[in-house]
């Protein structure tokens with residue numbers, strides 16, 4: 001179980017490097033009033049993050065107002081791909097605000113026209129129409145609605161199943177949570193939709209048949225074994241409207257075997273099933289490609305986008321085949337804040353910034369450094385690190401009890417706490433509470449990345465000593 005961070009300030013060694021400053025107790029005693037105010041007026045569910053009171057951010061750094069500075073390995077939560085306080089995005093936002101256009105519902109605007117055109121231009125075929133929304137959960141809900149509507153159109157009321165994957169996360173609204181792969185997260189729903197079904201994500205850590213490093217691995221066996229999970233649930237292709245995997249699962253940062261996805265694509269083509277990728281966290285250069293599904297060399301019918309689409313303001317999108325996106329007539333698929341002009345301006349500037357600064361290539365290049373360093377850490381602390389996987393600038397490390405596959409949430413929590421005390425910012429462990437994610441803004445310098453990885457190692461070392 002994930003736990004809250006304590007309001008108890010700790011005296012910690014001072015840190016002063018080019019990239020980090022820690023000059024107070026952590027959490028900062030004077031900041032606790034703010035935390036207490038939040039804890040009084042917000043639900044308990046909001047108390048999970050480390051007690052760093054963000055004052056401002058710049059590039060790959062986050063600052064509080066008490067003189068402390070962190071190297072950011074969180075990007076908020078994989079949002080600020082183009083860096084915090086990005087000047088180009090700021091300028092676009094300010095210009096739009098100064099133009100006095102801050103809202104327009106679904107009335108046409110130039111900035112929305114420019115953004116949807118840009119999104120289609122940068123996306124591979126057959127993605128040719130875009131619907132803008134606000135959150136990732138909404139984008140997933142919309143993809144589910146479109147998929148079910150499409151299924152019924154081509155296969156009648158029987159073809160409505162949305163197949164998602166165990167451990168997937170698609171958001172916290174009702175439909176997106178039903179699509180999610182955590183049983184515990186759905187307990188409150190009780191009458192979960194029987195036509196939203198989960199099958200295993202081909203995860204090498206969990207399933208030998210999905211482990212490409214094994215001598216006996218084969219794509220055919222991987223796909224055929226995976227199919228048995230559908231058969232066990234007596235699901236037939238004529239019932240399936242769509243498969244909607246997270247392109248890589250947030251808690252694992254592990255891509256599926258490419259050969260598996262190619263077979264899945266073929267299966268979708270053979271049975272008129274949509275292949276929908278949830279790229280809310282995986283998109284916009286995060287894994288070293290514009291979209292992570294491009295690692296698989298397949299086409300997508302629908303893709304959900306969010307987070308890094310703007311590197312800042314709340315915006316999400318569904319991009320898909322025209323015949324799917326056009327299933328609803330005028331005013332039947334809209335939202336109050338669809339394509340808010342300020343958010344659109346931010347997203348346009350962000351996408352331009354990503355391409356102008358070759359952030360996708362940079363993410364792929366820095367990913368090699370992460371791979372080398374984190375693999376070394378896994379070898380050095382093999383008794384406690386169960387799995388390290390990632391690509392580009394998204395990496396996940398799973399911490400376990402000594403020499404076991406049983407996860408250790410306390411160890412992961414301590415590592416995050418110690419890192420923060422040393423000037424390295426992570427969000428709280430994710431997944432089942434024992435996964436630490438390394439997800440810095442894509443603008444991070446090699447020097448800051450390497451320094452952050454060194455700090456992470458120190459924190460792991462110290463946290464393990466605390467365990468003994």
Ligand SMILES: Cc1ncc(COP(=O)(O)O)c(C=O)c1O
Pocket residue numbers: 134135136137138140169170171172246250278279280281282306307
């Ligand atoms: C893959 C994925 N899908 C959907 C969501 C939900 O997005 P939001 O929190 O913006 O609703 C998230 C958020 O973490 C996500 O990682």
